[in-house]
Amino acid sequence: MGEPLVVTKQPTDRRAQIIRVCTFLGGIYFFLYWLVPEKFVEAIGLTERHESISNGFIAVGAMAIGLGLFNLISAHGDRIVFRKQGWAYSLALLLGLFSMLIVTIAQWQQGLATTAEVRKSQVIGEFAQRIVEDSEKGASVPPLPVRVEALRRYTGERLAELDATTLAAGGSDGPFQDEVRSAASSVRLSLAGLSAVGGDALSPEGKQALIEVAKAGGKLGATESTLLRNRSAATTVHQLYRFLYDGVFNQLGAAMFALLGVYIAAAAYRAFRIRSVESALMMISALVVMMGQISLGQLISDQLPELRQWLLEVPNSAAFRAIRFGAAVAGLMLAVRMWLSIESKSFSSGKGQ
Amino acid sequence: MGGLEHATPGILLTLIIGVWILFSQLRRAERGHEHFIRRIPGIDAVEDAIGRCAEMGRSVVFTTALTDVGPVLYACLGVLHSVAKRSAAYKLKLVVPQYSPEAMAIVEDSVRDAYNDAGRGSSFDPQSIVFLSSEQFAFASGYMGLVHREKAGAAFLFGVFAAEALVLAEAGQQVGARQVAASVSPEQVAFFICTCDYTLIGEELFGASAYLSREPVQVATLAAQDRVKLMFAAIILIGVAQATAAMFFPGAAAWSIERFFTAGWESLSW
Numbered sequence: 001m002g003e004p005l006v007v008t009k010q011p012t013d014r015r016a017q018i019i020r021v022c023t024f025l026g027g028i029y030f031f032l033y034w035l036v037p038e039k040f041v042e043a044i045g046l047t048e049r050h051e052s053i054s055n056g057f058i059a060v061g062a063m064a065i066g067l068g069l070f071n072l073i074s075a076h077g078d079r080i081v082f083r084k085q086g087w088a089y090s091l092a093l094l095l096g097l098f099s100m101l102i103v104t105i106a107q108w109q110q111g112l113a114t115t116a117e118v119r120k121s122q123v124i125g126e127f128a129q130r131i132v133e134d135s136e137k138g139a140s141v142p143p144l145p146v147r148v149e150a151l152r153r154y155t156g157e158r159l160a161e162l163d164a165t166t167l168a169a170g171g172s173d174g175p176f177q178d179e180v181r182s183a184a185s186s187v188r189l190s191l192a193g194l195s196a197v198g199g200d201a202l203s204p205e206g207k208q209a210l211i212e213v214a215k216a217g218g219k220l221g222a223t224e225s226t227l228l229r230n231r232s233a234a235t236t237v238h239q240l241y242r243f244l245y246d247g248v249f250n251q252l253g254a255a256m257f258a259l260l261g262v263y264i265a266a267a268a269y270r271a272f273r274i275r276s277v278e279s280a281l282m283m284i285s286a287l288v289v290m291m292g293q294i295s296l297g298q299l300i301s302d303q304l305p306e307l308r309q310w311l312l313e314v315p316n317s318a319a320f321r322a323i324r325f326g327a328a329v330a331g332l333m334l335a336v337r338m339w340l341s342i343e344s345k346s347f348s349s350g351k352g353q
Numbered sequence: 354m355g356g357l358e359h360a361t362p363g364i365l366l367t368l369i370i371g372v373w374i375l376f377s378q379l380r381r382a383e384r385g386h387e388h389f390i391r392r393i394p395g396i397d398a399v400e401d402a403i404g405r406c407a408e409m410g411r412s413v414v415f416t417t418a419l420t421d422v423g424p425v426l427y428a429c430l431g432v433l434h435s436v437a438k439r440s441a442a443y444k445l446k447l448v449v450p451q452y453s454p455e456a457m458a459i460v461e462d463s464v465r466d467a468y469n470d471a472g473r474g475s476s477f478d479p480q481s482i483v484f485l486s487s488e489q490f491a492f493a494s495g496y497m498g499l500v501h502r503e504k505a506g507a508a509f510l511f512g513v514f515a516a517e518a519l520v521l522a523e524a525g526q527q528v529g530a531r532q533v534a535a536s537v538s539p540e541q542v543a544f545f546i547c548t549c550d551y552t553l554i555g556e557e558l559f560g561a562s563a564y565l566s567r568e569p570v571q572v573a574t575l576a577a578q579d580r581v582k583l584m585f586a587a588i589i590l591i592g593v594a595q596a597t598a599a600m601f602f603p604g605a606a607a608w609s610i611e612r613f614f615t616a617g618w619e620s621l622s623w
Contacts, residue, residue: 034360035359037617038359067458068454068487071482075483086502089498249488253488256490256491256494256520257516260519260520267523267547271546271547323539330424330560331424331425333371333375333581334559335424336372336375338427342379
């Protein structure tokens with residue numbers, strides 16, 4: 001104590017200054033967004049962009065994941081290369097990491113390919129719907145017959161492609177294939193109705209025909225999506241992913257969680273040994289809460305569940321709120337200090353030396 | 354009162370008063386005023402635990418668990434800096450397992466600074482800041498393995514914890530480590546009290562760094578926190594009195610603390 005306080009006048013290097021400026025600028029956007037009245041935010045059109053800006057900040061933060069990956073590889077790679085103690089565990093960890101990474105990337109690529117394939121069919125319905133909307137709005141688009149012809153040609157090509165690829169493949173997904181075939185037939189039938197669309201203005205019959213194409217196209221997209229997702233679920237990549245994620249990772253996590261049961265019993269034994277007035281109080285209140293929770297408690301006394309409820313809602317809630325309240329106020333003060341870079345020596349004295 | 358997307362005049366005024374209190378306390382500290390901090394046995398235990406590690410030649414483990422970048426991490430860093438500085442001075446091995454990759458870079462910087470401050474910058478091993486996993490229970494199992502392998506003499510659990518709290522604390526208990534925990538998660542406090550030697554509750558975590566370092570900026574912030582808390586306590590009492598009065602005198606319901614905080618800018622009639 002007694003050393004002179006330096007709030008923002010510490011000797012800093014350029015790096016520290018850049019960090020402070022970025023912190024301030026990053027914070028001031030959110031502060032101003034919160035500060036200005038909602039009407040003003042809407043008037044300047046910030047409401048729509050706010051989510052994108054927030055996502056941008058999240059994306060910057062997500063870049064740090066690379067740091068974690070680098071640290072893992074560096075720390076455990078070092079242990080494996082130099083055969084340090086526990087190197088086998090490190091090897092298992094890195095093997096697990098790379099297996100999961102490769103399989104997840106392959107699964108992701110497979111998902112992208114499926115989505116792209118399904119999109120080709122979804123476009124049929126969306127295009128037909130769009131033609132109807134544009135005609136009703138009188139949008140400046142190519143003439144109606146040209147667009148309808150384009151729709152007819154694209155749909156024909158897509159259906160031929162579907163027959164040659166997706167529906168040509170055999171396998172155990174017969175019922176799904178039948179649904180796609182049925183949806184494709186509906187599209188073909190609805191295409192025949194497009195002859196009702198003539199001239200530059202959309203007639204009620206023409207509109208109805210286009211709506212039929214839109215419906216049939218939508219159904220085709222949905223059934224094809226189900227078929228392709230069903231097929232991808234049977235691929236080795238997906239099976240591997242399921243094995244690693246659901247079969248290994250989730251089960252290990254569940255096993256860790258299950259350990260809690262044992263640990264809670266051990267911790268409860270330690271806590272409930274009556275060594276002082278406080279532990280006696282804790283023991284009694286825990287007993288009341290536990291007995292009030294089960295039907296046996298109600299058999300002992302009707303008042304037990306009520307007493308349990310009172311313990312949870314009054315003293316317990318009061319204590320919880322006090323803890324949360326104190327922490328929130330402390331967090332607020334620290335947040336202001338962080339934002340304005342009013343730093344203590346601990347965090348900046350080593351910089352630039 | 355629901356979540357507030359934008360400030361109301363009442364909340365803005367309260368915030369301005371809070372920030373003014375913070376700056377006035379910083380100014381007082383700058384003028385040489387020494388704030389009093391009550392003794393917190395849990396924080397004194399930090400030094401004892403490190404001393405014990407030095408005697409036994411065992412390593413020190415410090416985790417911020419699920420804490421992400423934010424005020425709580427910043428509060429933990431103050432304690433970590435102090436722990437790292439003492440560990441460096443006593444030539445102890447310090448291991449800081451990490452859950453959040455974002456926090457890891459900041460933690461590494463803080464520990465490196467602490468080693469430099471202790472005059473042992475060359476002893477700093479970046480690999481002592483170990484990234485385990487961003488998955489809760491994968492992190493917990495990694496932490497357990499680490500504490501067992503290192504046979505930690507002291508384990509400090511500071512920050513935000515969830516269901517893994519007891520798993521982490523039990524791991525330290527199993528190897529006989531002296532454990533000090535501090536959490537802003539009230540649900541986990543009971544587990545820590547059962548398992549750890551000392552537990553700091555809620556805001557004590559924010560005070561720990563100031564208590565250990567006695568740095569004027571941190572101590573002044575602590576003093577400001579207490580004053581802001583007093584202000585809020587006064588507001589709560591006024592609110593209770595007003596709500597009670599409104600039961601007997603319906604006219605008193607025309608103005609309420611809740612309305613003061615929730616009324617928007619359109620309610621200002623100038």
